[in-house]
Amino acid sequence: MTNQSEIKITEVALRDGSHAISHQYTVDQVTATAKALNEAHVPYIEVSHGDGLGGSSLQYGLSKTNELELIEAAVSVADFSKIAVLLLPGIGTIEDLKEAANLGAKMARVATHVTEADVSKQHIQTARDLGMETVGFLMMSHMAPTDKLLEQAKLMESYGADTVYVVDSAGALLPNQVKERIKALKQALNINIGFHGHNNLSLAMGNTLAAIEEGATRIDGSIRCLGAGAGNTQTEVLVAVLEKMGIQTGIDLYKIMDIAEDIVAPYLPKPQEINRDSLTLGYAGVYSSFLLHANRAAEKFSVESRDILVELGKREIVGGQEDMIVDVAAELSKAARK
Numbered sequence: 033m034t035n036q037s038e039i040k041i042t043e044v045a046l047r048d049g050s051h052a053i054s055h056q057y058t059v060d061q062v063t064a065t066a067k068a069l070n071e072a073h074v075p076y077i078e079v080s081h082g083d084g085l086g087g088s089s090l091q092y093g094l095s096k097t098n099e100l101e102l103i104e105a106a107v108s109v110a111d112f113s114k115i116a117v118l119l120l121p122g123i124g125t126i127e128d129l130k131e132a133a134n135l136g137a138k139m140a141r142v143a144t145h146v147t148e149a150d151v152s153k154q155h156i157q158t159a160r161d162l163g164m165e166t167v168g169f170l171m172m173s174h175m176a177p178t179d180k181l182l183e184q185a186k187l188m189e190s191y192g193a194d195t196v197y198v199v200d201s202a203g204a205l206l207p208n209q210v211k212e213r214i215k216a217l218k219q220a221l222n223i224n225i226g227f228h229g230h231n232n233l234s235l236a237m238g239n240t241l242a243a244i245e246e247g248a249t250r251i252d253g254s255i256r257c258l259g260a261g262a263g264n265t266q267t268e269v270l271v272a273v274l275e276k277m278g279i280q281t282g283i284d285l286y287k288i289m290d291i292a293e294d295i296v297a298p299y300l301p302k303p304q305e306i307n308r309d310s311l312t313l314g315y316a317g318v319y320s321s322f323l324l325h326a327n328r329a330a331e332k333f334s335v336e337s338r339d340i341l342v343e344l345g346k347r348e349i350v351g352g353q354e355d356m357i358v359d360v361a362a363e364l365s366k367a368a369r370k
């Protein structure tokens with residue numbers, strides 16, 4: 033019997049992990065993973081291109097398999113878990129959202145840069161009209177002070193979001209900064225507060241626990257750390273830690289441990305780790321999804337990925353400006369030849 037859940041986890045490997053595998057998910061991988069996560073009683077499983085619905089493109093990376101096929105496959109094996117989709121207004125459209133809802137997606141997570149919540153209004157309202165649970169996802173939360181973040185979260189609440197997430201896209205936040213942000217949202221909003229971390233500074237678990245301490249009840253994790261950069265808070269580890277703390281997630285610990293080992297690890301191109309480049313993401317405050325783009329640009333222009341990432345951090349380049357990664361690499365290469 034499943035215990036009463038206190039923290040509801042969204043498993044993001046089938047979306048955030050798409051960045052780490054260059055958007056090469058197959059129907060077989062998604063079906064096997066979603067089926068097992070459903071059996072382990074994971075409440076929400078997010079499935080989409082890494083950059084959300086409509087993300088498959090030269091700019092963001094072409095998907096091997098159309099994400100609608102992946103969503104359909106996940107829905108077909110999930111009679112417990114709800115399938116969630118990510119949507120970044122400007123990349124994904126209302127039509128993409130409708131198609132996902134038609135296929136059986138039950139949760140829409142509408143993501144904007146931390147200062148641009150106003151662009152989520154139409155998408156959050158449409159998701160509600162479609163009968164979906166709605167999440168406002170404030171990305172790159174380290175780039176705004178707490179009062180700005182709160183103002184933006186209030187906008188999402190006013191549009192009808194059921195939950196607002198503090199999203200540490202770069203894995204750059206420190207535990208005290210997470211606490212301050214979650215506390216402010218918890219005090220001022222009447223909806224669920226969530227936290228999505230990245231492990232670039234090895235703080236995803238610490239930050240997640242800090243968020244929970246301040247009242248966050250919706251938490252993202254990626255199994256085997258399969259997310260952008262060094263990955264997210266590792267789901268199976270989080271389930272174990274919360275269980276030891278007496279906090280219920282409703283997820284079967286041994287089943288999720290086995291999925292990580294037997295299903296997900298075999299299709300990882302390489303183990304997820306904090307290496308020089310992923311550490312630089314957190315240190316310089318750069319979008320985790322920029323990692324492989326920077327690696328490719330570094331190779332093409334014979335420059336160091338770290339130098340590209342540090343420069344992107346200085347210029348405060350954000351999601352949607354992926355073309356700047358190549359520009360920066362070219363500039364660094366030119367400067368080195370002078």
Ligand SMILES: CC[C@H](O)CC(=O)C(=O)O
Nearest residue numbers: 048082083171201321351
């Ligand atoms: C590019 C979208 C991004 O991967 C969303 C997300 O998970 C984050 O900002 O951390």
Ligand SMILES: [Mn+2]
Nearest residue numbers: 048201259260
């Ligand atoms: Mn992420």
